[in-house]
Amino acid sequence: MNINLLPFVFALFGLGLFCLLTRRSLVKLLIGLELLGKATTLAIIWAGVVQKTPATTQSIALLVISIEAVVVAVYLALVYAFHRHNQSLDTDDMRRLKG
Amino acid sequence: MIYFTLSLLLIFALLAIFLKDNLLSILSLAAVSALLAIVFFQLQAPVAGVFELSVGAGLITVLAVLTISFIQTKHEKAQSGALLWALVGLAAVSILFFLFQLFSPGAFSPTLAESGWNDVGLVLWNARAFDLFPQVLIVLAAILGILALLRKKEPVPVVTASVMGTDLKSVPITDVPIADEKDGEEPHWGAAVPGGEEP
Numbered sequence: 001m002n003i004n005l006l007p008f009v010f011a012l013f014g015l016g017l018f019c020l021l022t023r024r025s026l027v028k029l030l031i032g033l034e035l036l037g038k039a040t041t042l043a044i045i046w047a048g049v050v051q052k053t054p055a056t057t058q059s060i061a062l063l064v065i066s067i068e069a070v071v072v073a074v075y076l077a078l079v080y081a082f083h084r085h086n087q088s089l090d091t092d093d094m095r096r097l098k099g
Numbered sequence: 100m101i102y103f104t105l106s107l108l109l110i111f112a113l114l115a116i117f118l119k120d121n122l123l124s125i126l127s128l129a130a131v132s133a134l135l136a137i138v139f140f141q142l143q144a145p146v147a148g149v150f151e152l153s154v155g156a157g158l159i160t161v162l163a164v165l166t167i168s169f170i171q172t173k174h175e176k177a178q179s180g181a182l183l184w185a186l187v188g189l190a191a192v193s194i195l196f197f198l199f200q201l202f203s204p205g206a207f208s209p210t211l212a213e214s215g216w217n218d219v220g221l222v223l224w225n226a227r228a229f230d231l232f233p234q235v236l237i238v239l240a241a242i243l244g245i246l247a248l249l250r251k252k253e254p255v256p257v258v259t260a261s262v263m264g265t266d267l268k269s270v271p272i273t274d275v276p277i278a279d280e281k282d283g284e285e286p287h288w289g290a291a292v293p294g295g296e297e298p
Contacts, residue, residue, distance in 0.1 A: 003101065005101075005105065006196070006199065007196070008102075008105040008108075008109065010192050010195060010196040010199070011109055011192075012108070012109065012112060013192060013195070014188055014189060014191075014192035015109070015112045015113065015116060017188045017191060017192060018116070018184065018185055018188040018189075019116045021184040021187065021188055022184040022185065022188075023116070025121070027121045027124065027125070027163070027167065028116065028121075028124065030163065031115050031116060031124055031125075031128050032116075034128055034131075034155075034159070035112055035115075035116075035128075035131070038131060038132070038135055038155070041135070041147070041151065042135065042138065045139055045142055045144050045147055046142070048144065049142050049143070049144075054143060054144055054218075055218035055219045055221070055222045056222050056226070056227075057144075058144050058146050058147045058219045058222075059219055059222045059223045059226075059227050060227075061139075061144070061147040061150075061151075062146065062147060062150050062219075062223070063227075063230055063234060065147070065150050065151055065154050065155065066150075066154065066234060066238070067234070067237060068154075068155075068159075069154050069155075069158055069159055070237055070238055070241040072159050072162060072163070073162060073241055073245060074241050074244050074245060074248075076162055076163060076166045077244070077245040077248040077249055078248060079166060079170070080166055080169060080170060080248075080249065081248045081249065083170040089170070
């Protein structure tokens with residue numbers, strides 16, 4: 001049985017893109033970023049299955065997942081700092097770049 | 100079976116996007132991570148599956164739930180114009196998918212190649228050992244960045260001295276009476292700007 005996961009990879013990527021484009025809540029933007037990262041990880045693992053190099057692609061996937069966690073941690077710290085100043089999570093309130 | 104897991108994953112991803120409650124959205128995202136870990140197991144990638152389960156469904160979910168509980172904002176505002184952006188996103192992803200299928204027509208696999216824990220360990224510590232050190236540096240940089248973002252402001256010291264009989268404890272520094280010694284006049288209230296002239 002032939003397996004093709006590319007439609008699912010692109011569907012997940014599209015959902016993440018849709019979430020990033022349409023939502024204005026910072027928490028929803030985090031979810032969009034996460035969905036993009038998960039689609040990328042799935043694509044990397046699927047590339048290893050297709051190319052018959054599962055060990056190499058798994059090591060790359062580990063790097064991607066750990067950097068994804070770092071990005072999420074810094075993003076959540078930014079969200080917390082922004083909410084402490086503005087009492088809001090709406091990106092429309094992020095008009096002022098001066099500290 | 101793998102298609103069923105992936106379909107369930109997409110359903111939870113949709114729930115994570117469209118649920119109004121932020122907490123439920125984060126929990127749906129955790130379910131997406133757990134299902135993705137199951138998919139990795141089904142694709143004979145157990146190391147990536149365990150890592151995704153512990154980091155994606157565990158660590159990231161805990162961090163997000165903690166942040167939401169700190170900021171106490173559970174609902175988001177209503178959005179408008181989502182349909183247009185949905186069409187734009189759908190078109191972009193469709194073009195990407197078409198291009199990918201065009202340039203890599205053999206992107207399907209009849210069989211799954213197996214790999215054990217030792218293979219991944221060998222690749223990580225032999226072939227990709229150089230990648231691990233920048234990764235450690237990235238983690239350290241992130242820790243420093245988070246500490247810098249979450250540090251608190253230093254409290255302003257309270258002035259307890261008195262100038263010309265006026266207690267400065269409850270008076271702002273700009274309202275200190277300034278004596279004009281040249282003219283011998285009574286002290287008046289003005290801005291005490293260091294090095295500046297009186298208005």
